[in-house]
Amino acid sequence: MHDTHDLSRRTFLRYTGMLTGAAAALGLAGSSMAESKAGRGDSADSHADHTGARNKPLSRGWMFCSNELEFATLSAAAERIFPGDETGPGAVELAVPYFMDNQLAGAYGYNAREYTAGPHHFPGAPTQGYQTALLRRDLFKEGLLALNSAAREHFQKDFPQLDGTEQDRILSDCEAGKLPVRGFTSDYFFSLLRDLVLAGAYADPLYNGNNNMDGWRMKKYPGAQMAYSYLMASDKFETLEPVSLSSMQ
Template identity: 45%
Template sequence: MADLKKSVTRRDFLKTSGIAAGTLVGGGIIGGLVGYNVKKDGPATTTTTEVPHATSDANVNRGLMFFQNRHDFDVLSQATERIFPEDDLGPGAIGLGVPYFIDNQLAGNYGSNSKEYMQGPFFPGTPTQGYQSILTRSEIFLQGVHVMEIEAKKRFDKSFTDIEPEQMDQILTDLQKDEIEMRGVTAGFFFRLLRSATIEGAYSDPLYNGNVNMEGWKMKGFPGHQMSYLNVIEEEKFQKIEPKSLSSMQH
């Protein structure tokens, strides 16, 4: 299994997954999603930081809106990078600003489930029944981050941000397989939320603090938000169009 996991790169994943910009990944095991990357250590502060491997967008706020503890944010960042790692195709989750995208989403309606029915009764559901937890997404993510840190210290006597990439993969895989206990939600459900949010952040409009410099779109050849395709709509050849963000239409 370890050899199979090492042989699957993000290039293979992007070629075979059929993920279009903005769509979610469903099902499957973690092997096609977790790759190998160089870990990044950052200072333990709560101030705004620069996203590595990317040029910052003047219209994007890089500050933390949800996470009060910088270390919690760093744990989330490393977990997303294992799911969407940097390689020769382009930046990974950290370089694309995915952790900031997730942080900002958790601070809003997505994190508070404010637009969803959240009254009881609450019973364990099947994987096809969708959201069944009494907890909000922000509570689930915060607990999940703490669980990853606890598991790293219990298994390897180190913080999650300091363990080896393969060790991070072990914890993430066990989360996906429901082999780690969580309160009020299954570990597998948390992993699915984390994976979906990571993919969304990689392919969202940069207006929402992910997909820095539209690099996620460029890797997929997605044109973003164009005012019109009248000048190329009748062309028979594939058209390579420079992508545009919603933020570029504000001027």
């Protein structure tokens, strides 16, 4: 015979989770109190501080692109791959070009901590990884140059000066492997370009992309929440404002 006060599975898990969390908290009481005295506050205050905080102003600038045409080409290509519409901002408004530029100037662009010695067998099998002798930064330099060369050949303009339909034609040719490049194929460049655009749209704003966390807002992603324990007793669907690592510095 079942008890009329039998707990549901959901309620049982919720409250046992709270008890487990409380036990763990007791073991850390000393360090937590010290942190509180240092100005961190309790978990509720900390959560309020972080969710209420916007990104700290970031210093954005070119580190990879060497001239305005390169950066404008990177920006135009990114915007065509991730355009703004009624669902949210596009790549340029999300500051994705700055993210891409900064990544190409750093470890990603220099293939840091990757085996890059030969033999190289491009394109190689999918399981063989990066197979060109070029660093990613050099591959992108060549790829951006190819976009502008194709734009001048077909439309007598640089890529950023083309309208959206014309830019899409050049990018489609690039994706199809039709643009002449050295040391790789244009479809490989396009795959890296697209991946880097998406990374910039959804990265933590600490890395100079996903401006104002709007990429996360489109996905309803909560970001770097410090804890969810304060929600465990709630039976309601909770919508959280995203939190960036930059707000915790």
